[in-house]
Amino acid sequence: MATVTLSNVVKRFGAFEVVHGANIDIKDGEFVVFVGPSGCGKSTLLRMIAGLEDISGGEIAIGGKLVNDVEPADRGIAMVFQSYALYPHMSVEQNLSFGLRMTGNPKADTDRRVKRAAEILRISELMDRRPKKLSGGQRQRVAIGRAIVREPQVFLFDEPLSNLDAELRVQMRVEISRLHKELGATMIYVTHDQTEAMTLADRIVVLRAGHIEQIGRPLDLYDDPDNLFVAGFVGSPKMNFIKAQIVGRDAHGVVVELAGQEKTRITQPLAGAAPEAGSKVIVGVRPEHFGSAGEGDTDLVVAIDVVEHLGGTSFLYARTAHGEDVVIQRDAAKVPTTSEVTVSIRKSYLFDEKGLRLR
Amino acid sequence: MRNRNATAYRFLAPYLLIFSVFWVWPIISSFMISFQATRTVPWRFAPGFNWGRLIGDPAFFNALKNTLLILVIQVPVMIALAMVMAVLLNSPLLKARGLYRFAFFAPVVVGEVAYSAVFRLMFSLDFGIVNKLLNSIGLPKIDWFSNVTPAMALIMIAVTWRWAGYNAIILLAGMQSIPEDVYEAATLDRVSKLKQFFHITLPLLKPVIVFCLVLSIIGTMQLFTEPFLITERGGPGGGTETLGLLLYRQGFRSLNFGYASAVAYTMAALAIAITLVQLWLTREKQ
Ligand SMILES: Nc1ncnc2c1ncn2[C@@H]1O[C@H](COP(=O)(O)OP(=O)(O)OP(=O)(O)O)[C@@H](O)[C@H]1O
Ligand SMILES: [Mg+2]
Numbered sequence: 001m002a003t004v005t006l007s008n009v010v011k012r013f014g015a016f017e018v019v020h021g022a023n024i025d026i027k028d029g030e031f032v033v034f035v036g037p038s039g040c041g042k043s044t045l046l047r048m049i050a051g052l053e054d055i056s057g058g059e060i061a062i063g064g065k066l067v068n069d070v071e072p073a074d075r076g077i078a079m080v081f082q083s084y085a086l087y088p089h090m091s092v093e094q095n096l097s098f099g100l101r102m103t104g105n106p107k108a109d110t111d112r113r114v115k116r117a118a119e120i121l122r123i124s125e126l127m128d129r130r131p132k133k134l135s136g137g138q139r140q141r142v143a144i145g146r147a148i149v150r151e152p153q154v155f156l157f158d159e160p161l162s163n164l165d166a167e168l169r170v171q172m173r174v175e176i177s178r179l180h181k182e183l184g185a186t187m188i189y190v191t192h193d194q195t196e197a198m199t200l201a202d203r204i205v206v207l208r209a210g211h212i213e214q215i216g217r218p219l220d221l222y223d224d225p226d227n228l229f230v231a232g233f234v235g236s237p238k239m240n241f242i243k244a245q246i247v248g249r250d251a252h253g254v255v256v257e258l259a260g261q262e263k264t265r266i267t268q269p270l271a272g273a274a275p276e277a278g279s280k281v282i283v284g285v286r287p288e289h290f291g292s293a294g295e296g297d298t299d300l301v302v303a304i305d306v307v308e309h310l311g312g313t314s315f316l317y318a319r320t321a322h323g324e325d326v327v328i329q330r331d332a333a334k335v336p337t338t339s340e341v342t343v344s345i346r347k348s349y350l351f352d353e354k355g356l357r358l359r
Numbered sequence: 360m361r362n363r364n365a366t367a368y369r370f371l372a373p374y375l376l377i378f379s380v381f382w383v384w385p386i387i388s389s390f391m392i393s394f395q396a397t398r399t400v401p402w403r404f405a406p407g408f409n410w411g412r413l414i415g416d417p418a419f420f421n422a423l424k425n426t427l428l429i430l431v432i433q434v435p436v437m438i439a440l441a442m443v444m445a446v447l448l449n450s451p452l453l454k455a456r457g458l459y460r461f462a463f464f465a466p467v468v469v470g471e472v473a474y475s476a477v478f479r480l481m482f483s484l485d486f487g488i489v490n491k492l493l494n495s496i497g498l499p500k501i502d503w504f505s506n507v508t509p510a511m512a513l514i515m516i517a518v519t520w521r522w523a524g525y526n527a528i529i530l531l532a533g534m535q536s537i538p539e540d541v542y543e544a545a546t547l548d549r550v551s552k553l554k555q556f557f558h559i560t561l562p563l564l565k566p567v568i569v570f571c572l573v574l575s576i577i578g579t580m581q582l583f584t585e586p587f588l589i590t591e592r593g594g595p596g597g598g599t600e601t602l603g604l605l606l607y608r609q610g611f612r613s614l615n616f617g618y619a620s621a622v623a624y625t626m627a628a629l630a631i632a633i634t635l636v637q638l639w640l641t642r643e644k645q
Contacts, residue, residue, distance in 0.1 A: 050547065052543050052546070052547075072546055072547050073546065073547060073548070073549035074549075077547070078547065079543075079544070079547055081540045081543070081544065083538065083540055085538065085540035085541050085543065085544040086541075086544075087541060087544075087545075087559060088541075088563065089562040089563055098545070098548060098550070098558070099545070099547075099548025099549060099550060100548075102548065102549070102550040102551075102554050102558065103548075103549045103550070146544070146548075150547075150548070
């Protein structure tokens with residue numbers, strides 16, 4: 001088992017820099033998820049850890065040992081590819097054992113490892129089939145099996161579930177969690193799906209355009225985002241952002257007024273210095289933090305466009321008087337039948353104009 | 360529905376007409392001619408006349424032997440060479456890739472007469488660059504055109520030169536359709552580049568290799584241009600006469616169409632038989 005440390009890791013393709021100095025400390029046995037929108041550099045980071053991509057700057061250490069110039073096969077890692085990358089002309093058994101056979105591992109040991117991996121992933125009865133004759137989920141298991149057989153210190157997963165349908169994805173997510181508990185290995189997992197990130201991770205690294213926006217435990221990112229991007233990325237449906245303006249300060253904190261809605265004021269406790277009165281800010285409210293009229297700081301009248309019933313809860317898609325779209329979560333029993341509804345803001349986050357959290 | 364089919368056939372008619380007259384009819388006609396004695400006027404039906412001659416004709420067996428010899432040596436060498444060229448073309452280190460791809464493909468589109476003339480010049484006894492090169496590294500000159508073994512070698516070299524690049528391009532296309540991440544997975548599995556080639560590239564390329572082999576076998580079975588133009592009608596003394604050349608000689612020089620048709624059908628049957636054996640040997644085993 002091993003730690004993985006990235007210090008000021010930079011990646012350039014020609015003159016084009018795609019990772020701008022990443023610092024990440026991954027603990028032994030930790031499950032870390034890199035999450036971010038498409039093209040933000042998640043795969044590139046992972047492939048640099050694997051050694052499939054050269055490092056343009058900075059250092060990567062695995063198990064305390066600098067690996068910048070270490071061959072991929074000698075880094076003690078195993079990788080599961082998004083496309084599975086199974087050997088199409090080999091049976092499942094051959095796929096699992098290929099690497100060990102090619103490197104002259106003793107046959108008895110190879111057989112033992114293959115058998116164990118097959119048992120862990122419950123693919124023992126598929127051993128003679130070719131990948132073509134497997135379902136997506138089964139292929140994914142074989143791909144993971146091939147990683148297990150290597151008995152690596154660190155597992156790397158690059159969007160392993162993105163080719164599966166929704167139901168299978170949930171099932172495999174649970175399997176991967178179980179695998180992590182069972183093997184206790186360090187795992188680094190790349191996805192652009194924030195739900196996967198939230199459910200799997202010990203810690204999440206949120207990336208955007210080659211920058212690390214925030215690193216933290218799932219609930220910390222959810223409850224205490226550092227900036228507008230993380231606030232908007234984590235949580236589904238996403239946090240509502242409403243333009244506002246600082247109007248002053250009182251005993252409880254800073255007072256903001258929602259744009260275009262005089263008298264709709266919110267007081268936010270603030271430890272740091274408040275921006276001066278008149279500064280533009282953004283108020284973030286999660287859908288579940290809208291209460292009934294009178295429950296929160298202030299009341300707000302919104303016009304309902306669409307109601308989505310999910311069973312236990314419902315989502316109201318609505319607009320403020322100022323024309324900003326908001327999503328409001330309600331118990332199914334409490335969905336209003338009127339076209340307008342008054343809601344209160346029970347909890348909110350404040351961001352400055354650059355998108356940094358004010359707290 | 361029937362109406363629409365009729366319209367479609369009317370559109371196809373010009374092609375079907377030409378196809379029937381110049382393809383289907385000759386195939387049927389030559390089959391029938393092969394059973395006729397065509398040295399007499401009028402031709403008469405005599406099944407044993409051509410086929411009987413064929414199985415006892417030394418010229419036929421000479422041509423068959425030459426053709427099969429070229430097939431057995433030239434085709435594997437050429438495919439192996441094409442494979443090496445494809446691997447080099449596929450290397451990420453290669454600069455000016457497009458230029459090489461063009462250069463490898465160019466021999467196919469060069470006119471046959473021009474290419475044969477150049478080969479005759481290059482291999483000429485006293486002025487040829489090949490003999491100059493041999494001399495310069497201390498080897499004796501070779502008389503490529505008057506001895507059978509060098510003449511056969513020359514045919515094989517020429518055919519290989521003309522078609523290796525073509526096959527390399529086909530193999531290259533096959534290689535490029537193998538996903539990169541399979542190799543990355545193998546690299547992580549500590550499998551060396553050489554082992555990757557033998558255990559991943561070759562097996563995955565098998566259908567493409569078989570395709571190239573079949574094309575080459577069919578091509579070589581019909582080999583005509585090189586022995587006709589380079590070694591001058593199968594010279595020396597029939598030493599490089601192929602089945603294609605025998606057919607030409609019988610049909611268009613002796614005007615013995617019956618026998619030429621029998622030779623043609625033998626060539627086609629051999630090509631089919633060899634290809635079937637080939638496909639059977641390399642079939643996907645389950
Ligand atoms: N080989 C390459 N050459 C040039 N640019 C590249 C190369 N590989 C990736 N990039 C660029 O680097 C950036 C990050 O790519 P990367 O594949 O890491 O994104 P990602 O976060 O994994 O996205 P996705 O979720 O779509 O997989 C992108 O802008 C991409 O265009
Ligand atoms: Mg990616």
